[in-house]
Amino acid sequence: MKKLITFVGALAFGFSLQAQVDSTKYNFIKQLFEYSLTDGKSYDFLSRLCSEVGPRLSGSEGAAEAVVFTDQLMTDLGFDSVFLQEVMVPNWKRGDEEFGFLKTQSGESLIRVTALGGSIKTDGVLEAEVVEVQNFGDLERLGKKAIKGKIVFYNRPMNPVHLSTFTAYGGGVDQRWKGAQEAAKYGAVGVLVRSLTLRLDTLPHTGSMAYSDKYDKIPAAAVSTVDAEEIHKQLTADEHIKIAYKISSYWRPDTLSHNVIGEIKGTEKPEEYIVVGGHLDSWDLGTGAHDDGAGVAQSIEALRLLKAMGYEPKHTLRTVLFMNEENGLRGGKKYAELAKENKEKHIMAVETDAGSSYPEGFRLDGTPEQIELVKSYRDYLEDFDIYKFKKGGSGADIGPLKNGEVFLAGLNPNSQRYFDYHHAASDVIENVNPRELQLGAAALAAFIYLVDQTFE
Amino acid sequence: MKKLITFVGALAFGFSLQAQVDSTKYNFIKQLFEYSLTDGKSYDFLSRLCSEVGPRLSGSEGAAEAVVFTDQLMTDLGFDSVFLQEVMVPNWKRGDEEFGFLKTQSGESLIRVTALGGSIKTDGVLEAEVVEVQNFGDLERLGKKAIKGKIVFYNRPMNPVHLSTFTAYGGGVDQRWKGAQEAAKYGAVGVLVRSLTLRLDTLPHTGSMAYSDKYDKIPAAAVSTVDAEEIHKQLTADEHIKIAYKISSYWRPDTLSHNVIGEIKGTEKPEEYIVVGGHLDSWDLGTGAHDDGAGVAQSIEALRLLKAMGYEPKHTLRTVLFMNEENGLRGGKKYAELAKENKEKHIMAVETDAGSSYPEGFRLDGTPEQIELVKSYRDYLEDFDIYKFKKGGSGADIGPLKNGEVFLAGLNPNSQRYFDYHHAASDVIENVNPRELQLGAAALAAFIYLVDQTFE
Numbered sequence: 001m002k003k004l005i006t007f008v009g010a011l012a013f014g015f016s017l018q019a020q021v022d023s024t025k026y027n028f029i030k031q032l033f034e035y036s037l038t039d040g041k042s043y044d045f046l047s048r049l050c051s052e053v054g055p056r057l058s059g060s061e062g063a064a065e066a067v068v069f070t071d072q073l074m075t076d077l078g079f080d081s082v083f084l085q086e087v088m089v090p091n092w093k094r095g096d097e098e099f100g101f102l103k104t105q106s107g108e109s110l111i112r113v114t115a116l117g118g119s120i121k122t123d124g125v126l127e128a129e130v131v132e133v134q135n136f137g138d139l140e141r142l143g144k145k146a147i148k149g150k151i152v153f154y155n156r157p158m159n160p161v162h163l164s165t166f167t168a169y170g171g172g173v174d175q176r177w178k179g180a181q182e183a184a185k186y187g188a189v190g191v192l193v194r195s196l197t198l199r200l201d202t203l204p205h206t207g208s209m210a211y212s213d214k215y216d217k218i219p220a221a222a223v224s225t226v227d228a229e230e231i232h233k234q235l236t237a238d239e240h241i242k243i244a245y246k247i248s249s250y251w252r253p254d255t256l257s258h259n260v261i262g263e264i265k266g267t268e269k270p271e272e273y274i275v276v277g278g279h280l281d282s283w284d285l286g287t288g289a290h291d292d293g294a295g296v297a298q299s300i301e302a303l304r305l306l307k308a309m310g311y312e313p314k315h316t317l318r319t320v321l322f323m324n325e326e327n328g329l330r331g332g333k334k335y336a337e338l339a340k341e342n343k344e345k346h347i348m349a350v351e352t353d354a355g356s357s358y359p360e361g362f363r364l365d366g367t368p369e370q371i372e373l374v375k376s377y378r379d380y381l382e383d384f385d386i387y388k389f390k391k392g393g394s395g396a397d398i399g400p401l402k403n404g405e406v407f408l409a410g411l412n413p414n415s416q417r418y419f420d421y422h423h424a425a426s427d428v429i430e431n432v433n434p435r436e437l438q439l440g441a442a443a444l445a446a447f448i449y450l451v452d453q454t455f456e
Numbered sequence: 457m458k459k460l461i462t463f464v465g466a467l468a469f470g471f472s473l474q475a476q477v478d479s480t481k482y483n484f485i486k487q488l489f490e491y492s493l494t495d496g497k498s499y500d501f502l503s504r505l506c507s508e509v510g511p512r513l514s515g516s517e518g519a520a521e522a523v524v525f526t527d528q529l530m531t532d533l534g535f536d537s538v539f540l541q542e543v544m545v546p547n548w549k550r551g552d553e554e555f556g557f558l559k560t561q562s563g564e565s566l567i568r569v570t571a572l573g574g575s576i577k578t579d580g581v582l583e584a585e586v587v588e589v590q591n592f593g594d595l596e597r598l599g600k601k602a603i604k605g606k607i608v609f610y611n612r613p614m615n616p617v618h619l620s621t622f623t624a625y626g627g628g629v630d631q632r633w634k635g636a637q638e639a640a641k642y643g644a645v646g647v648l649v650r651s652l653t654l655r656l657d658t659l660p661h662t663g664s665m666a667y668s669d670k671y672d673k674i675p676a677a678a679v680s681t682v683d684a685e686e687i688h689k690q691l692t693a694d695e696h697i698k699i700a701y702k703i704s705s706y707w708r709p710d711t712l713s714h715n716v717i718g719e720i721k722g723t724e725k726p727e728e729y730i731v732v733g734g735h736l737d738s739w740d741l742g743t744g745a746h747d748d749g750a751g752v753a754q755s756i757e758a759l760r761l762l763k764a765m766g767y768e769p770k771h772t773l774r775t776v777l778f779m780n781e782e783n784g785l786r787g788g789k790k791y792a793e794l795a796k797e798n799k800e801k802h803i804m805a806v807e808t809d810a811g812s813s814y815p816e817g818f819r820l821d822g823t824p825e826q827i828e829l830v831k832s833y834r835d836y837l838e839d840f841d842i843y844k845f846k847k848g849g850s851g852a853d854i855g856p857l858k859n860g861e862v863f864l865a866g867l868n869p870n871s872q873r874y875f876d877y878h879h880a881a882s883d884v885i886e887n888v889n890p891r892e893l894q895l896g897a898a899a900l901a902a903f904i905y906l907v908d909q910t911f912e
Contacts, residue, residue, distance in 0.1 A: 033617075034617040198890075358870050414814050416891050435616070435621075
């Protein structure tokens with residue numbers, strides 16, 4: 001703690017103490033941010049996760065290595081205990097070959113495609129004429145006659161007018177998730193889905209899709225937005241152009257994996273838990289730096305910061321690294337199932353799974369009284385620019401914990417850049433800013449601290 | 457306008473109309489943002505400026521090309537008038553050769569250096585022992601005996617605890633600006649300055665420095681932060697290590713250049729002016745995408761947006777692209793001088809020269825009554841997340857306009873990433889996000905609109 005005392009002489013933020021603000025708490029948070037910006041470790045943790053482990057799709061060797069890596073890391077950091085929870089996860093593999101071509105009268109040109117998570121492979125190269133649609137209503141309107149034997153090309157862009165890019169994503173993701181099953185209804189032989197990003201770039205963005213037992217399973221791939229624009233242009237000129245693509249993805253049997261949990265024991269109520277977590281699995285095209293390596297690094301760092309500050313929590317604090325958020329949510333479900341089974345009382349869970357951009361506030365999900373209490377944290381967080389509180393949408397992994405008592409929250413970073421990298425090969429450490437990442441970790445630590453201090 | 461009407465049916469932002477809010481104004485601003493996010497042109501303008509023109513240091517061919525390019529662009533966009541203001545600018549050239557070596561007992565290793573703007577060249581390769589200091593007080597304490605004949609190495613990092621990176625920059629920039637003249641007092645033969653960035657990277661960041669007539673002129677170079685750390689480490693082990701570096705920079709006579717101005721004529725008070733501006737010159741290592749290509753693109757786009765929306769301003773609106781902000785501010789001074797000479801009444805000037813990150817609000821500089829009025833714009837801007845108003849620091853180029861009557865403002869983007877790219881080879885279009893850039897342009901257009909509507 002000696003080091004921290006020197007910070008008091010170098011207070012860098014404007015001091016806006018108000019009547020109702022407890023100066024001990026305020027000063028602790030101020031020192032927490034200053035320490036975090038000076039000697040934070042989350043960027044180091046994330047760099048190591050991305051380089052020493054790399055991509056970590058559920059069931060892969062990378063995912064197994066991520067479990068070992070984070071178990072060891074939290075052990076090395078001196079957490080009071082670190083343990084694993086067994087969970088069976090789906091095991092989908094991309095396979096070796098992915099490519100696509102646009103075939104027009106003037107020749108063939110490459111299009112950049114990638115299998116959607118969960119898709120079956122093509123039988124060799126799939127080649128067919130193309131039907132472009134904006135939504136499922138278009139399918140119904142066109143009918144079997146126009147669709148049968150063709151590749152359905154979903155080309156509805158994310159709507160750029162939404163200030164929150166998550167809202168824009170929410171408005172487009174049905175194409176990816178249900179596109180194959182909807183197109184199969186009408187006899188399509190495959191689907192190609194415009195990548196869910198607001199950028200015009202050459203990267204295909206993957207993500208989960210699902211089949212329905214009622215219809216044929218057909219291959220589903222994403223295509224980069226630049227190529228989507230080109231296909232659209234060529235289709236406008238000639239509706240008989242063809243697309244050929246190959247993907248090699250396949251399913252393996254469910255595989256044993258783990259949630260990884262690190263604890264700092266509570267001094268007053270050790271049987272009551274406060275959780276901070278992100279998901280340990282990632283898609284396989286990049287190294288999951290934003291999604292959700294950032295959340296993993298921040299969730300570990302939040303507890304490390306509090307420990308390094310000498311803080312002794314009232315409740316037990318847990319870093320929970322959930323397995324399989326991306327294509328199954330099995331880890332989140334398992335954690336909640338075991339918490340119920342073991343009668344663990346959870347006070348609060350906060351998730352960080354929205355990238356590592358500049359943190360602006362938190363999403364809140366709880367009783368009106370809880371929300372009112374948490375909103376009062378603004379008095380402590382405003383000087384650190386993290387005070388935008390929004391309702392709902394705390395996070396997928398902690399959702400299963402919801403029981404009317406536990407308070408759920410989500411760190412809310414600025415969303416503008418998130419879908420530039422989301423599920424694409426560009427989701428790498430080079431696109432993460434260390435300060436923004438570390439500000440998120442400090443925000444989480446401060447939030448946990450305030451909950452530990454103020455929740456009964 | 458037909459296109460815009462369709463937006464009304466697709467309003468994407470939460471409507472939070474308050475009693476005192478004029479719904480016509482609110483709806484205009486909402487449509488402005490939606491149009492801007494859908495069909496904005498600032499990223500296209502910036503891409504072209506960076507690729508067709510490139511770096512544009514005052515006096516260079518690039519700067520001359522930038523004048524022609526933006527003059528033509530605003531003419532093509534149909535501004536009511538576009539004209540140039542002549543201004544003589546300093547003409548400093550980097551020269552061809554820049555390199556550095558760290559020489560220790562175990563051998564030589566490369567260090568990445570670049571001449572500071574304004575520095576003289578080295579006489580061949582400058583090689584000397586090194587004195588590391590944190591500040592000018594260290595120089596005084598060490599004295600001539602320790603410094604004479606050596607290279608002074610300024611190694612005080614930007615202080616990471618400041619939430620605003622501009623504050624951290626302000627606390628470090630004296631080393632770069634005055635480092636050479638202060639070291640020359642004690643007989644130093646050259647200076648090497650730790651790059652002003654919060655990142656640990658291998659890029660040297662340039663920027664202006666100044667000599668004093670009272671002391672010898674000695675060469676001044678920046679060194680990357682990674683190399684600065686290495687030099688520090690080696691000096692700790694052996695105080696007799698040497699640094700050798702060569703820079704080839706030199707001065708040419710002042711050169712004729714221009715401010716570029718585009719206007720949309722006012723319908724009620726055409727002789728009263730509202731200005732939006734950024735600077736057209738840039739440093740020469742990157743292509744000045746953030747500094748200040750973004751400001752150039754946004755300043756042009758702000759007026760284009762208003763024009764495309766069919767808005768007929770009361771006052772005359774001007775896009776002013778100032779020459780020579782980086783190493784002389786001659787353009788800003790000339791603009792103010794001519795405004796005074798020509799008795800042009802300026803109502804408001806807003807500058808955009810803080811990069812293209814996510815815009816959060818504006819910096820305000822005016823009378824208490826003006827500031828109170830502008831703060832009320834929050835009612836219109838809050839739904840677009842641009843409502844943080846801070847006092848002072850509007851912008852360097854518009855500073856000379858200050859006369860107690862004109863209101864000055866500056867667009868305030870989030871600052872976390874700005875110094876990652878500032879004055880370095882990484883200040884390129886690849887590090888600009890189109891939506892963030894465009895949100896800034898929309899914010900400027902909305903601000904101009906509100907001033908035009910509400911200032912008397």
